[in-house]
Amino acid sequence: MTENKSFYRKIVxxxxxAVLLFPISYLGAPATVDDDGGKLALIREEAGLGQSNLGAIDPASETIRMATLGxxxxxxxxxxxxxxxxxxxEDWTNFRATLEQLAKLQPYFxxxxxxxAWNLAYNVSVELDDVRDRYNYVTRGIDFLKEGTKYNQSNPHLISELGWFIGNKIGRADERVEYRRMFKAxxxxxxxxxxxxxxxPEQRDNWLxxxxxxxxxxxxxDDKKKSIGQKxxxxxxxxxxxxxxxxAEAIEEDGIFQEKARAAWRIASNLWRDYGNREMRSSRGSLIRLADLNRWELETSKLENEFSNIAPGIRDEIVAEKRANLSPEMLAxxxxPASIRTEEQQNLAAQAEQSLDVTLAEIADQIAKKYPEKAGQANKLASRIAENQDRIFLIKNNRQVANYxxxxxxxxxxxTSDALRARELxxxxxxAFEQDADLLEARRLYDESFDLWAKVIATYPGLExxxxxxxxxxxxxxxxxxVLQQLDLSxxxxxxDANFPLWEILEGSDQExxxxxxxxxxxRRLEGGDQSEATTEEPSSESADDSE
Known part of the structure; x- marks a missing residue:
């Protein structure tokens, strides 16, 4: 009997x-060329979580990871x-070989x-003496990062990092002149x-x-709907x-001007305009466009006028009521005048000004009390103005971050032709100064350049x-x-002094x-000039009196 029970149990x-194979097959069957796979495979595909969605699948990498047996x-x-x-x-050969082994074990990390990649391009390259060897390790670092993007094609951070390496390591390094030349070739x-x-060849510039x-x-x-995370x-x-x-800056440093430089700046301007019109999510979750600042400021100004016209004088009444509640010390x-206040008076004045501040909500509440029929309109406008002010605050902050x-x-x-010509001059x-040692020609060209820069600055007065x-x-x-020093001038x-047109730039930018x-x-000369003009006017006045 015991043997039969054991047998029946095994049968069960x-x-x-066998029964469990059906749900397992339904849920966990892998996708193949001819079959979409089970439910989990379909969910992974929809969510983009499968290995094929992440990037390339390396059979050697998969084999090595399986061979480690957990x-x-x-x-x-x-x-x-x-x-x-x-x-x-500083065993760079074995270092690179070890990195290749690690890449097989951690392709999605x-x-x-x-x-x-930073190790290769930054830390290893600087240990070498010859600039060609340094450049070689910089490109190896870039190659290494590029290999990583093949396994992580849907990761925007890694691809963006690749752009940063190519741009900044080659274009900002001390050896950037040599690096840029070698990169193109x-x-x-x-x-x-x-x-x-x-x-x-013309598109092989590291910045492009x-x-x-x-x-x-x-x-x-944009296309794969991937997140940029905390960036x-x-x-x-x-x-x-x-x-x-x-x-555009780099080619002008290389001595390339005229239409090629103009075209480079035109493309940059178009890209910056597109960037300004891009809808981006702010830190508070709302969507903003950096180029929309003027639009929102105009709309808010109209709403504020409409709000103040609902019940004119309400704000003044609230301010008067708050002022009546200020202490005598604050009023004093x-x-x-702010310029001669003591420290204690400054603190009291700041507290008073804060107490006198009137919010939109306070005005809306006062309107509701005095004119109940206008309460709905006031609250609606106050809410819209507050939302717009919050949006304007976010746009301004982000414009500052981007130096928009x-x-x-x-x-x-x-x-502009003036700016292009000014840089060329x-x-x-x-x-002329460094290569030809022609001091007079160098001075003449600089003078022409500065005159053109003065015209550019006058045309764009907002330039900081x-x-x-x-x-x-x-x-x-x-x-x-x-140049002036070698001509015994200053x-x-x-x-x-009389011919130099960029004194304001010199004063504003002379940090050292x-x-x-x-x-x-x-x-001093300017002030003296004003005084001399004033003194020349007096005799003519006296002379006029005498003639009368």
Whole structure:
């Protein structure tokens, strides 16, 4: 009997296992070429969580990970330790080999690709003496990061990071002149990077390739609906336009002007305009466009006028009531001019001004009490105004983060003939000074350049002196000063002072106070000139009296 029970029990187990195969097959069957797979496979596909959705599947990587028999974490830890050891020993061959092994074990670990690419491009490259060897390791770091994007095609952060490496490591390094030249001429790199379909030579500038990668990262967000996580959208979406701006600056530094430079700035302007019109999510969850500031300010101004016309005088009544409740000390402090208030009076005045502040809600409540029939209209307008003010606050903050106004103005004026010619003349002046040692020609060219810059600044009065443009002009002015010194002249000389048109730029951008004495002397001359004009007017007046 016992043997029969054991037998029946085994039969039941087998039947139960067979029955369980059906839900397991329904839920967990993998997708194949001819079949969409089970329910879980379909859900993974819809959510984009399958390995094929993440990026390329490497059979070698999958085999190695299976071969670790669940000990992948231990293997990874050992390899990381080895990599750090080889790095300390400056054994770059074994270091690279270890990174390749790690890549097989951690193909979907984003931080791994970023960290080790940084190691190659930044930490390892600087240890080498020859600039060609340094460039070689910079491109190896970029290649390594590019390999990571193949496994993580739907990760905008990694693709954006690739754009940053190509743009900034090659375009901002101390060796950027050599790096940019080698990058353009590196056929092997471009063939690898673009999978055998490299761009034409004129499109191989590192900033243009960087822009392309940034645009690809944005495409992942727009087309595949992937999140940028905690990254600031104001910075993330500005990247393509900034790369184009950097390209336009770089070619002018290389001595390329005229129509090619104008076209580069025109594209930058268009990209910046598109960026300003892009709808982005703010830190408070609402959608904003940086270019909409004027629109919202105008609309809010109209709503505020409409709100104040519901019941004119209500605000003044509330202010009068609040003022009546202020202490005598506060009232006295308000009566003292701000420029001569003591510290105690400043504090009392600040408290008083805060107490006198009237909110929209307070006005709406007062309207509801005095004019109940207008309460609904007042509350509705107050709510709309508050929402608009919040949106305006967010737009202004994000415009400041992106330095939106400056770059909009910059991409506009750099296209003008005056700005293009001014930069070309400054470049030619520098060449005449450093290469030809022709001091008189260098001075003449700088003078022409500065006259044109004065016209540009007059046309765009909103240009800030402490901006990147101010720094560029200070570089030209510093070079000009070197020319003057070798001609036994200085900015303090009356001849130079009278003909130099950028005194406001010099004063606003002289952070190191190198030209303090010259600026002081210039102001003294201006004041003296005003006084002399005043004295010349008096005799004519007396003469007129005498003639009468």
């Amino acid at each position: 187990y087998v039947v139960l296992l 000990l992948r974490g231990i293997a990874v830890s050992m390899l990381w330790s080895k990599a750090n050891e080889y790095k300390k020993k 984003i931080s791994f690709w970023k960290y080790q 590196d056929d092997d790199f471009h063939n690898r990077f673009f999978d055998g379909n490299p761009p034409p 390739v960087s822009r392309r990668e940034y645009e690809d990262s944005i495409s992942v967000v 600031n959208p104001t910075v993330f979406f500005a990247a393509p336009a900034m790369s184009q701006i950097n390209y 402090a308000l009566g003292v 106004d400056y770059w909009k103005t910059r991409t506009d004026f750099e296209q 400054a470049y030619a002046a520098n060449q 002196y402490d901006s990147t443009t101010g720094s560029d002009l200070m570089e030209y002015i510093d070079q000009y000063n070197k 900015f303090s000389d009356e001849e130079v 106070r190198k030209y303090f004495d010259a600026i002081t002397e210039h102001k």
